[in-house]
Amino acid sequence: MNDRSTADTSVLLKPDREVGIVGYGAYVPRYRLPAAEISRIWKGGQESGLPVKEKAVPGLDEDTATMSIEAARNSLARAGIDPQAIRAVWVGSESHPYAVKPTSTIVAEAIGATPGVQAADWEFACKAGTEAIVACIGLVGSGMARYALAIGADTAQGRPGDELEYTAAAGGAAYLIGPAGESLAVFEGCYSYVTDTPDFWRRPHMHYPSHGYRFTGEPAYFHHIVSAAETLLSALGRRPADYRYAVFHQPNTKFPQRVAERLGFQPEQIETGLLVPFIGNTYAGSSLIGLSAVLDEAQPGDRVLLVSFGSGAGSDAFSLQVTERIVERRDRAPRTRDYIRRRQEIDYGTYVRYRRKLHTH
Amino acid sequence: MRIARNWRTRQQRYSLVGEVCTQCGHKIFPPRDVCPHCTQPAQLPYALSGRGEVFSYTTMTSAPQGFEEYLPYTVALVKLEEGPMLTAQLTDVDPDEVRIGMPVEMVTRKIREDGEAGQILYGYKFRPLLERQTAT
Amino acid sequence: MRDVSIIGIGQTPVGELWDKSLRHLAHDAVVAAMRDAGIERADALYVGNMLSGELAEQEHLGALIADFVGLRGIEAFKIEAACGSGAAALRLGYMAVAGGLHDLVIVCGVEKMTDAPGADTTSALALAADQEYEVTHGLSFVALNALLMRRYMHEYNVPHSAFAGFSVNAHRNGAGNPNAMFQSPITAAAYQQAAMIADPINLMDSSPICDGAAAVVLVPSDWAGHGRGAVRILASASATDSLAIHDRRDPLFLEAAYLSSQKAYRQAGVTPADIDLFELHDAFSIMSALSLEATGFARRGEGVRWAEDDGARIAIDGELPISTMGGLKARGHPVGATGVYQVVEVVQQLRGEAGVNQVRDARIGMAQNIGGSGATVITHILAAE
Structure with a gap:
């Protein structure tokens, strides 16, 4: 916690016009691989200290595009707007189905937003989705667009036997950003904190990522989240107690719990959005699915702090206040926990097949 | 895979955009430009809800080329609530759970891939209605 | 319209006929039908086939088979209507004879399926x-x-x-x-x-995947007396x-x-x-x-x-x-x-x-x-x- 910016409101990313979330939607695939099952294969069944209970695994016919489409449709259902009014569809992911060819064009076409629309794929490890949200805030806040759609989704892969295999999961969430006057939650401000910190990476053509083991903790995850959160709170003149809910990026169960404690948040504030034990780390979807689970429950007037983390590294911190529109909109689409309840457990063999780790040639 | 053929039909495949007959009002899917009910021209696009029920189904244990890696999978005739029937795969369901009359909803999924370097074909499939708990 | 009769039939055994190509199958059926009818020439040959292009990598069956059975020069082509191709060829032959365009027509249905892998x-x-x-x-x-x-x-x-x-x-x-x-x-x-x-x-x-060919010879029913055991359509x-x-x-x-x-x-x-x-x-x-x-x-x-x-x-x-x-x-x-x-x-x-x-x-x-x-x-x- 060194060289942080002090209480300087000029560091805030805040548009001229008030902007908020008009609609949101989550998606989590049906299949679950228990951590104990991975441990059975690679550690002889040790059950202590597993980072999650289980993780969500996509079906053979799912990828970041299909998950994004469903999350986007849920966000549109809640917003109740004409998709032709959307001016940007931005998908953040580290598992785009194509290396070259946008996921976002597929999503934009499927939701009926083409052709008068910006479309691009964002990449910043696990914070690609919140990067897209900040961009949407700028686009809508400047008056260039009335609505813009930001999605964070991943079908993350961990190398078989690696510690990341326990958590690398699939899921995503979509946020339709629009004028504050139409929003179910309004952005009070956001702040991005970025340094060049090589904690986790994947080189071109590599199937699995590499990481710096314990280096991913203090200098990466904790430093960036704490820095981003403290700067935002300070600039807004807020304290943790002002927030009913907080959501932090969730690479495992412990990290978000610890970072919450370090920032002065109580366990009850993070409980609603802490989904990692049940679905694993959905990477670009991780903090955004946490937020969707919070919005499923939040009441008008509640404040929510959202802080993402992306390796490489950086954090985007957002302060949100829920409006009365949440009440009528949230049940226009499935809730996040509806997807989590839809659960089909699979064994390691099925997982290996579904995730195409079997070589048949 | 035929790139242009799939591209031409992307809206109907991604999001069940069919047609409505301006003469007799029938909803039409797949789009066919001539109303099969009154044989009048019908080219007005109409987005179907994607809700329907299983009219019949079977589970494939051997697959045509390009679908081998998805075996076993269940295919069905789905009767949409607006009237038209279509053929599609069921997804997110165990073959033993499928029943005639089962309510289903459309999702957009990967239909198949043209090898590791080729295109990915997306399109409609149907899954059992997602169970929802509206109030907590 | 003239009445039409069948005055000759021919068929090959049906099965996995590893030593017979598509043209040989058609040949065996057509020659058998011509022999049965007691004819040595024909005005036209219509071939019913569905999958020669896909499975035998051969189209243009009309000319191919006409030539191969010794009928080079006559009108010949293939007609396709999926599994209904055989009867479609027969109907085409029927129309040609009934309509007076031809007097002596051979109809052959042929399929060679087993050369290709099952998938x-x-x-x-x-x-x-x-x-x-x-x-x-x-x-x-x-x-x-x-x-x-x-x-x-x-x-x-x-x-x-x-x-x-x-x-x-x-x-x-x-x-x-x-x-x-x-x-x-x-x-x-x-x-x-x-x-x-x-x-x-x-x-x-x-029904099984297999090879086979069958053929019939059509004539106006007025002529049918010339053949053996004529059957009227x-x-x-x-x-x-x-x-x-x-x-x-x-x-x-x-x-x-x-x-x-x-x-x-x-x-x-x-x-x-x-x-x-x-x-x-x-x-x-x-x-x-x-x-x-x-x-x-x-x-x-x-x-x-x-x-x-x-x-x-x-x-x-x-x-x-x-x-x-x-x-x-x-x-x-x-x-x-x-x-x-x-x-x-x-x-x-x-x-x-x-x-x-x-x-x-x-x-x-x-x-x-x-x-x-x-x-x-x-x-x-x-x-x-």
């Missing part, structure tokens, strides 16, 4: 269905028939075992046909235990339905089979009660039930009842003999050749040349060839002269 064949057969709206979703041709069979069983509350008699009857008759692919009878129990392909369709519901009629099952008004009613059989009955001046034997398109056992309903032999939902008691009522000595030489199930289903095989077998019956499978006092026989899952249906009614 290629599965994909090729699916070409009969709607590519963009059925096949693109990963359905095979078997799957489409399974959808029909499942719905039939559901709607009419019929167990799978109720269809056994169709298969038992076909294999019983195949045993008496030296050209049949399968010449061993099966039991209803064996039918029930067969391996599943696409539930509820199992191996014994389904009383009716030739075809009709269509949507390719895709989901586009049909009622998926469990073969509208095209109804339309084409009704036209045929009118042309021939007969009713179903006059038909002494019926070569129907039993590519799958569900198709037997649906065909019997559409052609007026059974009410809706009751076609399957013809299969009761191991198919006693459809046996050679039954009320309505069907698949008398084994049908598609046991004789085999070399797809584009099947429609011609059916007619060749009706001619065998009407001539009294069906051997141990002879239907007693057979005077009028019907053959119905179906393309796809019912999109093209061609019906022929034949009578002994």
Whole structure:
């Protein structure tokens, strides 16, 4: 916690016009691989200290595009707007189905937003989705667009036997950003904190990522989240107690719990959005699915702090206040926990097949 | 895979955009430009809800080329609530759970891939209605 | 319009004919038919074939086969209507002779399926269905028939075992046909235990992949006296339905089979009660039930009842003999050749040349060839002269 910016409101990313979330939607695939099952294969069944209970695994016919489409449709259902009014569809992911060819064009076409629309794929490890949200805030806040759609989704892969295999999961969430006057939650401000910190990476053509083991903790995850959160709170003149809910990026169960404690948040504030034990780390979807689970429950007037983390590294911190529109909109689409309840457990063999780790040639 | 053929039909495949007959009002899917009910021209696009029920189904244990890696999978005739029937795969369901009359909803999924370097074909499939708990 | 008669028939054995190419199969059938008719020339050759391009990597069959059988120079081409290609070729020949364009026409149905790997064949057969709206979703041709069979069983509350008699009857008759692919009878129990392909369709519901060729020689009936055992074509009629099952008004009613059989009955001046034997398109056992309903032999939902008691009522000595030489199930289903095989077998019956499978006092026989899952249906009614 060194060289942080002090209480300087000029560091805030805040548009001229008030902007908020008009609609949101989550998606989590049906299949679950228990951590104990991975441990059975690679550690002889040790059950202590597993980072999650289980993780969500996509079906053979799912990828970041299909998950994004469903999350986007849920966000549109809640917003109740004409998709032709959307001016940007931005998908953040580290598992785009194509290396070259946008996921976002597929999503934009499927939701009926083409052709008068910006479309691009964002990449910043696990914070690609919140990067897209900040961009949407700028686009809508400047008056260039009335609505813009930001999605964070991943079908993350961990190398078989690696510690990341326990958590690398699939899921995503979509946020339709629009004028504050139409929003179910309004952005009070956001702040991005970025340094060049090589904690986790994947080189071109590599199937699995590499990481710096314990280096991913203090200098990466904790430093960036704490820095981003403290700067935002300070600039807004807020304290943790002002927030009913907080959501932090969730690479495992412990990290978000610890970072919450370090920032002065109580366990009850993070409980609603802490989904990692049940679905694993959905990477670009991780903090955004946490937020969707919070919005499923939040009441008008509640404040929510959202802080993402992306390796490489950086954090985007957002302060949100829920409006009365949440009440009528949230049940226009499935809730996040509806997807989590839809659960089909699979064994390691099925997982290996579904995730195409079997070589048949 | 035929790139242009799939591209031409992307809206109907991604999001069940069919047609409505301006003469007799029938909803039409797949789009066919001539109303099969009154044989009048019908080219007005109409987005179907994607809700329907299983009219019949079977589970494939051997697959045509390009679908081998998805075996076993269940295919069905789905009767949409607006009237038209279509053929599609069921997804997110165990073959033993499928029943005639089962309510289903459309999702957009990967239909198949043209090898590791080729295109990915997306399109409609149907899954059992997602169970929802509206109030907590 | 002139009346048309068949004065010659020819067929090859049906099966996995590893030493015969497509052209050799066609040659054997055409030459046999010409010899049977006692002719050495023809005005035209029409070839029914579905999959030569896909599986034998050969199109342009008309000229190829005309040349190969020694008829270079005559009019010849291929006609395709999926599994209905054979009867389509016959109907084309019928139209040419009836219309006075030609006097001496050879019709050949030929299919060479076994050279290609099984997966290629599965994909090729699916070409009969709607590519963009059925096949693109990963359905095979078997799957489409399974959808029909499942719905039939559901709607009419019929167990799978109720269809056994169709298969038992076909294999019983195949045993008496030296050209049949399968010449061993099966039991209803064996039918029930067969391996599943696409539930509820199992191996014994389904006709086999095979090679074969059959041919007939057509002339104006006025000429028929010149040939041996001439058989008159009383009716030739075809009709269509949507390719895709989901586009049909009622998926469990073969509208095209109804339309084409009704036209045929009118042309021939007969009713179903006059038909002494019926070569129907039993590519799958569900198709037997649906065909019997559409052609007026059974009410809706009751076609399957013809299969009761191991198919006693459809046996050679039954009320309505069907698949008398084994049908598609046991004789085999070399797809584009099947429609011609059916007619060749009706001619065998009407001539009294069906051997141990002879239907007693057979005077009028019907053959119905179906393309796809019912999109093209061609019906022929034949009578002994």
